[in-house]
Amino acid sequence: MANANSTRARGLEVEHYYWGCWAKGTREALIQHGYAQKDSPFPGDPGEKKTSLKTTDPKGRAITIRRESKYLFVVSRDWSDDENVWYERREAQKKEAERVARDREAEVKRATKLVDSWPKTTSAFREMANRWASLYLVMLEEKLVDGEGGGGFRYDLEAVRKIEHLVDELLEVVETGTVVMDFDARKQATPACLASTAQRAVDTAKQDNIFQLHRVK
Numbered sequence: 001m002a003n004a005n006s007t008r009a010r011g012l013e014v015e016h017y018y019w020g021c022w023a024k025g026t027r028e029a030l031i032q033h034g035y036a037q038k039d040s041p042f043p044g045d046p047g048e049k050k051t052s053l054k055t056t057d058p059k060g061r062a063i064t065i066r067r068e069s070k071y072l073f074v075v076s077r078d079w080s081d082d083e084n085v086w087y088e089r090r091e092a093q094k095k096e097a098e099r100v101a102r103d104r105e106a107e108v109k110r111a112t113k114l115v116d117s118w119p120k121t122t123s124a125f126r127e128m129a130n131r132w133a134s135l136y137l138v139m140l141e142e143k144l145v146d147g148e149g150g151g152g153f154r155y156d157l158e159a160v161r162k163i164e165h166l167v168d169e170l171l172e173v174v175e176t177g178t179v180v181m182d183f184d185a186r187k188q189a190t191p192a193c194l195a196s197t198a199q200r201a202v203d204t205a206k207q208d209n210i211f212q213l214h215r216v217k
Contacts, residue, residue: 018087022076024068034058035075036065043067104193111191122179133174141167 011029015022023035030036040055041048044067052066063077079087119125144163147154155163187195 020076020078022074024072024074026071027073030073030075036063036073040065042073107191108193111194115190115194122181125179126175129174129179133171137167137170 012023012025012033012035014024023030023033025033025035027036027042031038031040035057036042037056037058041053042065043053044050050067052064054062054064057063057075057077061077061080063075066074066076068074119128141163143149145154145160154160
């Protein structure tokens, strides 16, 4: 656990450490909140040391009472074995929760980066599609007709003319074809951690007519 976790009550300040706890307040506040016994002596009482003394709390646990000022005292004690087990378990749970939170944050960052990389408009998608087509279709055409990729094998001139013609047609389709938003595909592609955010974005897109509102069947 942390070095210290502080809480305050009326007339009382309490801090929890890995080794135990201490509470500072008036005699009345310490007794009222169960940190000292009603009939327990306090430092400075007749016959007691002026600065500190050892005694027990209402549950019989060993405590040390130290005088801070005329009216303020500090009661400190070590954790019992049962409390140590409880605090160790709580610390383990806290660390696990922190790890889960870190993993969740990293997952959201990765997912956000992915979603941010997607085209935001039909024209942006078409531009990306043109780059894909220009790269891969032209590369495919070269591999099929130059003879080098196949170790000398290639298609004959008639097949080459057909391939070139089909590649040109595909490039034209990519350039001029109608682009639509497939909302089902968008939903499936969106990481689960961003599902609600993505749905709001899609709803906004529909409302603002950013996309052509056609669903691909």
